[in-house]
Amino acid sequence: MSSSKQLLKSQAALSSINIRKQTKTWLMILGIIFISANLRAPLTSVGPLVSLIRENVHISNTLAGLITTVPLIAFSLLSPIVPKLGRKYGAERIILMSLICSVIGIAIRSISGAANLYIGTAILGFAIAVCNVLLPSLIKREFPQQIGTMTGVYSVSMNLCGAIASGVSIPLAVGLGLTWQGALGIWGILSIVSILFWLPQIRFRTKHISVSSSNVVNHHVNLWRSVLAWQVTFFMGLQSTIFYVLVAWLPEILKHQGISSNQSGWYLSIMILALLPFTFIVPVLAGRMSNQRSLVILMTILLLIGTLGLLYGSLHVILLWIIILGIGAGFAFGLSMMFFGLRTENAHQAAELSGMAQSVGYLLAAIGPALIGYLHDTTNSWTLPLFILVGASVVLFIVGLGAARNQFVGTT
Secondary structure, eight states: OHHHHHHHHHHHHHHHHHHHHHHHHHHHHHHHHHHHHTTTHHHHTTGGGHHHHHHHHTOOHHHHHHHHHHHHHHHHHHTTTHHHHHHHHOHHHHHHHHHHHHHHHHHHHTSSSHHHHHHHHHHHHHHHHHHHHHHHHHHHHHOTTOHHHHHHHHHHHHHHHHHHHHHHHHIIIIISOOHHHHHHHTTHHHHHHHHHHHHHHHHTOOSSOOOOGGGOOOSOOOGGGOHHHHHHHHHHHHHHHHHHHHHHHHHHHHHHTTOOHHHHHHHHHHHHHHHHHHHHHHHHHHHTSSOOHHHHHHHHHHHHHHHHHHHHSOGGGHHHHHHHHHHHHHHHHHHHHHHHHHTOSSHHHHHHHHHHHHHHHHHHHHHHHHHHHHHHHHHSSSHHHHHHHHHHHHHHHHHHHHHTSSOOGGGO
């Protein structure tokens, strides 16, 4: 009898442990989904509102482009530090603090005045930078056998909310009379909800970003001397440049071609919606391939067709070019997120590569929106800016072929 009781107790204990593990796993998944939703919406909501902001705050197109550039600079400055903060204080705790800062940044940005606009945007950029770097590492640590699937979930959550944000910005600001301040400030609610979903992770927090000892590679890798790491970095930077230029200026490009403000905002939403399925499909496919060069080739073809379509295509099929452009951007984003996990041997390396790529990559991307705004101000045309995007797509193809090699950063 005693042995039977002990067996029942053991089974009950195992069942309790399994329930706790499953609860922790599902809470982690939900937390990742809600945090991912915060990483694009506060930024993509700006593009359709640029005209309203520019007129209200009295700034030029170049300064308006800086609204998108400021968070990218914040990404670049903070990204190298984030892996060290995560190891010292725990990734979960640092992410929670970043979400609180996100609420503060959104609130300040929504107060009238140019200074508050840029200060709040900078704080928001620092907050997003933390999650940008640590989430890929958490995925590699918590879901080592499902990196592709979880990267897809992370990407879809991010871009779905980004698409919704760009589409509803004008209706919120004009239709509901919230003004541009209210249309940007409303995304603070999403940050607050994310905090509530992430709080349970503090209970389960892990102080160090690591995987089980059997999976850890102890030797140190100097990523700054790795050719492969630099190829991943430039791939990240160029795809970000293309995306953020489109987020900032696609509505203005379309309005220049005779499309209304409301329609142009929804066209941006359609572009982001078009990339959504591929931000899930591409990571899953990439995780099953020995190398990802065929995906890089297809990505380049799509980006070139979409951009050249905006330049020379008929206005009657403008929706087609926007959808093709969105699919190409989806390929580029999905690949850039997967390279952090595929080109590294453990979660520590993934965090370091993510920090390096997002630091240098976003510094490169930060130039894009302001440069495009300046070129438009100078030429009073969108032709040269779109040719810049064509050139960026070609360079993206070149570095992408290198980043898609079936190697680890420590071996190059």
